Amino acid sequence: MNNPTLPALPLVDEPLPQPKRFGAVELERLTAMVQQTSMFYWKGPQTTALVDEFRRHHPLKYCLPCSSGTAALHVAVSSLRLQPGDEVIVPPISDMGTYIGVLYQQGVPVFADVDPRTYTLDPADVRRLITAKTRAIMAVHLAGNPCDMAALTAIAREHKLALIEDCAQSWGACWQGRPVGTIGDFGCYSLNDFKHIGCGDGGIVGSNNDRYGPGLNNWADKDYGRTEGGRDPETLAPNYRISEPQAAVAAAQMTKLPDIVARRNRAGELLTQRLAGTPGVLLPVVRPGDTHSYWFYMLRLELTRFAQPRAEIAAALTAAGVACSVLLVRKAAYRWPVFQNHNIFGGTWPARDAGLTTMDYRTVNCPTTEAIIDDCVKLPINEAMTDAYIEKVARAIRTVLKRLEK
Numbered sequence: 001m002n003n004p005t006l007p008a009l010p011l012v013d014e015p016l017p018q019p020k021r022f023g024a025v026e027l028e029r030l031t032a033m034v035q036q037t038s039m040f041y042w043k044g045p046q047t048t049a050l051v052d053e054f055r056r057h058h059p060l061k062y063c064l065p066c067s068s069g070t071a072a073l074h075v076a077v078s079s080l081r082l083q084p085g086d087e088v089i090v091p092p093i094s095d096m097g098t099y100i101g102v103l104y105q106q107g108v109p110v111f112a113d114v115d116p117r118t119y120t121l122d123p124a125d126v127r128r129l130i131t132a133k134t135r136a137i138m139a140v141h142l143a144g145n146p147c148d149m150a151a152l153t154a155i156a157r158e159h160k161l162a163l164i165e166d167c168a169q170s171w172g173a174c175w176q177g178r179p180v181g182t183i184g185d186f187g188c189y190s191l192n193d194f195k196h197i198g199c200g201d202g203g204i205v206g207s208n209n210d211r212y213g214p215g216l217n218n219w220a221d222k223d224y225g226r227t228e229g230g231r232d233p234e235t236l237a238p239n240y241r242i243s244e245p246q247a248a249v250a251a252a253q254m255t256k257l258p259d260i261v262a263r264r265n266r267a268g269e270l271l272t273q274r275l276a277g278t279p280g281v282l283l284p285v286v287r288p289g290d291t292h293s294y295w296f297y298m299l300r301l302e303l304t305r306f307a308q309p310r311a312e313i314a315a316a317l318t319a320a321g322v323a324c325s326v327l328l329v330r331k332a333a334y335r336w337p338v339f340q341n342h343n344i345f346g347g348t349w350p351a352r353d354a355g356l357t358t359m360d361y362r363t364v365n366c367p368t369t370e371a372i373i374d375d376c377v378k379l380p381i382n383e384a385m386t387d388a389y390i391e392k393v394a395r396a397i398r399t400v401l402k403r404l405e406k
């Protein structure tokens, strides 16, 4: 109560701004949709509109809307036709959806460490982990910050690996002026409710690669080969179809993307500007020429400069009215029980039990990832935040941290 280290009043004296996400544009499309005689995705007007809107921002030759970001990633991995035990290099700070497709295709996620300031794959560690079994690299553009695609593309070319871009958190982000997802062999996007744009649940997988592109649809639609009108599955593929109601909302949301991204980018960049030079704070780094689309903002604390542990610093920030969290990235993915217990299918892991991999997730340790998880603070960013709000947040963070410095 009378803790002299805490400011008396919240320094951010307004609630977290909440954007109005859905409205007239979505309603118009949904109204048109219910006049249709079918809600099926194949050649559906809403799904077609979604692809058209998506393509305005993403120059991808082949595009397949599907049921989730996880589905999009699974379709990409399926296209590679992995042999059991084949390896895919992945970062350990991500959503389970990044790993699901690899595991279902009997592949082995191999965890590479991340860069301490961008939080995305460290190309040097990726290179170190390449073996004769490596087939692909999964580049997760975490929080909206593009991966080092120059380095990852060079590694992929040199070792003949596929490059899958997980763009679930990076709608509208650009690497050297090019939209993420259009640089590697696949771009995979999520339209779940929490992403920049969403339709409840949905996803898109795109490719410019003539080897993989034509088959995308089959991998998400029971291998039914709708283009040939056939129903003669040659291989195992799930039903990951989108539906017209989802596509209607997603197509409407897509028209709002440039504005949402511009606003989020402005908010994130302003926060970085205003926090620059704050003692004890390591700010996220965006490479020159790249555009971060700030799904969230994450900074790191130099904890040796403070007397209190991170939880107390975060509590002081919260008391000052700063929306923040230290829990959203709780653990490196390899520490999740599914990996620690190698419980991939009913308590077993067929690829390992058959001797096709010696991977033991209990021995995996990515030191930079562990350090980030221990000292990061996540701050929400959204398109409703004004410059004035961000200025208040920055001032509050500087004030609180100054009081808590040793």
Ligand SMILES: *Cc1c(COP(=O)(O)O)cnc(C)c1O
Binding pocket: 068, 069, 070, 071, 094, 095, 096, 097, 098, 140, 166, 168, 169, 190, 191, 192, 201, 202, 203
């Ligand atoms: C959200 C997310 C996914 C999964 O997307 P869903 O639509 O929830 O299946 C995959 N990767 C990353 C990095 C994500 O943030």
